[in-house]
Amino acid sequence: MALPQLKDSDFEPLQINDEEAEKIAGESTSYWKDAWRRFRKNKLALFGIVMIVLLGIMSFIGGPISGHNYFDNDLLNANKSPSGEHWFGTDNLGRDIFARTWYGAKISLFIGLMAALIDLVIGIIWGSIAGYFGGKVDEYMMRVADVLYGVPYLLVVILLMVILPQGLWTLIIAMTITGWINMARIVRGQVMQLRSEEYVMASRSLGASNTRLLFKHLVPNTMGPILVTLTLTIPNAIFTEAFLSFLGLGVPAPLASWGTMSSDALQSLQYYPFQLFFPAFFICLTMLAFNVIGDGMRDALDPKERK
Amino acid sequence: MAKYLLKRLAYIIVSLFFIITITFFLMQAAPGGPFASEKKLTPALEEQMNEAYGLNDPLYEQYFNYLVNAFTFDFGPSFKYVGQDVIEIITRSFPYSLILGIESILIALSIGVLLGVIAAVKHNKFGDYTAMVIAVLGISVPSFIMATVLQYIFAIKLGALPVARFESFAHTILPAIALATTPLAFIARLMRSSMLDVLNSDYIKTAKSKGLGQRVVTYKHGLRNAILPVVSYLGPLVVSILTGSFIIESIFGIPGLGSEFVVSVTNRDYTVIMGTTVFFSVLLLVSILLVDLLYGLVDPRIKVAGKGGK
Numbered sequence: 001m002a003l004p005q006l007k008d009s010d011f012e013p014l015q016i017n018d019e020e021a022e023k024i025a026g027e028s029t030s031y032w033k034d035a036w037r038r039f040r041k042n043k044l045a046l047f048g049i050v051m052i053v054l055l056g057i058m059s060f061i062g063g064p065i066s067g068h069n070y071f072d073n074d075l076l077n078a079n080k081s082p083s084g085e086h087w088f089g090t091d092n093l094g095r096d097i098f099a100r101t102w103y104g105a106k107i108s109l110f111i112g113l114m115a116a117l118i119d120l121v122i123g124i125i126w127g128s129i130a131g132y133f134g135g136k137v138d139e140y141m142m143r144v145a146d147v148l149y150g151v152p153y154l155l156v157v158i159l160l161m162v163i164l165p166q167g168l169w170t171l172i173i174a175m176t177i178t179g180w181i182n183m184a185r186i187v188r189g190q191v192m193q194l195r196s197e198e199y200v201m202a203s204r205s206l207g208a209s210n211t212r213l214l215f216k217h218l219v220p221n222t223m224g225p226i227l228v229t230l231t232l233t234i235p236n237a238i239f240t241e242a243f244l245s246f247l248g249l250g251v252p253a254p255l256a257s258w259g260t261m262s263s264d265a266l267q268s269l270q271y272y273p274f275q276l277f278f279p280a281f282f283i284c285l286t287m288l289a290f291n292v293i294g295d296g297m298r299d300a301l302d303p304k305e306r307k
Numbered sequence: 308m309a310k311y312l313l314k315r316l317a318y319i320i321v322s323l324f325f326i327i328t329i330t331f332f333l334m335q336a337a338p339g340g341p342f343a344s345e346k347k348l349t350p351a352l353e354e355q356m357n358e359a360y361g362l363n364d365p366l367y368e369q370y371f372n373y374l375v376n377a378f379t380f381d382f383g384p385s386f387k388y389v390g391q392d393v394i395e396i397i398t399r400s401f402p403y404s405l406i407l408g409i410e411s412i413l414i415a416l417s418i419g420v421l422l423g424v425i426a427a428v429k430h431n432k433f434g435d436y437t438a439m440v441i442a443v444l445g446i447s448v449p450s451f452i453m454a455t456v457l458q459y460i461f462a463i464k465l466g467a468l469p470v471a472r473f474e475s476f477a478h479t480i481l482p483a484i485a486l487a488t489t490p491l492a493f494i495a496r497l498m499r500s501s502m503l504d505v506l507n508s509d510y511i512k513t514a515k516s517k518g519l520g521q522r523v524v525t526y527k528h529g530l531r532n533a534i535l536p537v538v539s540y541l542g543p544l545v546v547s548i549l550t551g552s553f554i555i556e557s558i559f560g561i562p563g564l565g566s567e568f569v570v571s572v573t574n575r576d577y578t579v580i581m582g583t584t585v586f587f588s589v590l591l592l593v594s595i596l597l598v599d600l601l602y603g604l605v606d607p608r609i610k611v612a613g614k615g616g617k
Binding site for chain 1: 318321322325329330333334336443444446447448449451452455456458459463550553554557558569572573575580584587588
């Protein structure tokens with residue numbers, strides 16, 4: 001390797017400029033800007049976001065543009081293959097699969113988002129209080145969470161679905177009853193780490209109340225891991241909904257969800273495989289999109305991953 | 308160690324007590340009694356049935372009886388299948404689930420670890436990308452879709468493997484693969500990231516600079532340490548395989564405990580629902596405890612007992 005050519009002028013002292021000395025070279029970035037910059041580089045995660053936005057839009061306009069609705073039976077046109085009239089074909093009752101698919105998108109996305117949001121609220125409140133106060137409070141609150149955590153999630157959901165009247169909200173409630181624990185644990189861990197930081201002490205010595213400290217200082221600073229957990233909760237909820245609907249415990253007919261559509265299609269899989277293809281494809285696509293977004297967020301927000 | 312074990316066992320018992328209580332009262336609150344459906348029974352007959360099954364006792368007495376019986380694994384008779392005890396149903400169907408579960412755990416572990424190691428060794432190369440694409444797809448495709456797709460392609464279209472039932476080894480291949488997909492993908496990702504961590508550590512560099520071959524370094528020095536997160540994933544793995552079996556067994560018509568549970572849910576066969584729930588819970592809690600103990604054995608740096616164990 002050749003050495004760079006050095007000239008005498010390279011060894012002369014630089015001029016001292018007091019104003020220049022105070023100048024900060026790069027533009028200052030906040031935590032979120034920095035995270036967004038890293039997130040943007042992740043092509044796969046961006047693809048995930050685009051997919052979710054598209055699915056969201058289609059869930060609203062998909063039904064109207066097909067010219068069909070999700071519940072009209074038309075037995076003369078049952079089990080038709082995809083065509084100009086029915087873009088994704090029709091199911092065993094002659095319902096338009098295209099319209100049903102997008103209606104199912106609405107239900108699946110709604111359940112996923114709702115379940116994740118409720119988990120988020122309960123988890124943040126429970127976890128931050130336990131983590132912040134520590135000691136006996138923490139002990140008791142986390143013991144409750146531990147016992148609930150030992151209860152197999154899907155079994156509880158199934159039991160609740162057996163008991164409660166079938167419906168959208170029942171499904172959401174059943175899923176959140178044990179779903180919040182994971183979130184609470186993560187928030188607790190984060191808050192415990194942060195509560196002895198100097199800025200918390202500073203704020204406390206200025207007379208800030210516990211509530212203010214918790215929700216103004218501690219919780220916002222744990223947002224990174226919380227967001228990551230949130231995005232990874234959504235595909236889980238969507239999967240659970242599909243799983244339960246597949247078992248016949250999901251949303252009641254004539255509401256369409258991808259799970260019920262797949263389960264209906266299973267009976268005639270041998271003759272009309274396309275009926276399974278569409279709902280199954282969109283379940284996979286949605287879960288894929290949320291998973292890659294979650295991965296991208298973890299890489300962008302987790303300081304340990306910074307390079 | 309003994310103290311730790313006792314504490315964990317106490318936890319398990321509290322959790323179980325909790326589960327039994329929940330299931331009992333949920334089932335009591337359930338709409339429609341066990342004899343409400345199908346043929347209308349005459350009032351006298353129904354009274355006789357209620358008496359025979361102990362449904363006329365006061366609630367607290369029923370609960371207490373159930374609690375005591377549950378701890379001796381006596382869940383009473385099935386409400387739907389006359390003359391069959393719940394425990395008989397469980398012992399009859401569990402072996403199928405056990406075989407299937409062990410097979411899929413083996414598939415998930417071996418292929419998952421292999422994919423993860425390949426991805427880490429070929430970091431940012433073709434092998435890495437292929438392995439990770441498989442992993443992301445595996446996580447995104449729910450097991451029941453995987454099952455139907457496999458069934459359609461290999462059994463219905465190609466006719467290479469049996470469509471359903473559980474009679475020979477060939478019958479178990481498709482369901483075991485379907486059941487293993489999601490955990491396999493999880494294991495591959497876990498393995499990749501921990502292997503990457505390990506391969507960048509100093510002692511690996513030392514081993515390499517001693518002149519050891521790539522293979523020895525990767526498999527003898529790296530793998531042993533990198534596999535630890537996978538060991539701790541074994542608990543959730545058992546959970547995932549068990550719950551996955553509900554659907555997979557139904558799809559492939561396997562008379563295992565999972566499909567028995569689903570059938571009992573559809574039939575509202577309360578004693579069977581309660582019995583299987585408690586049985587599953589015991590299985591899960593015990594296997595998680597075993598995994599934690601195993602973890603201590605595999606990694607001597609970790610003292611499961613916390614401060615003790617001097």
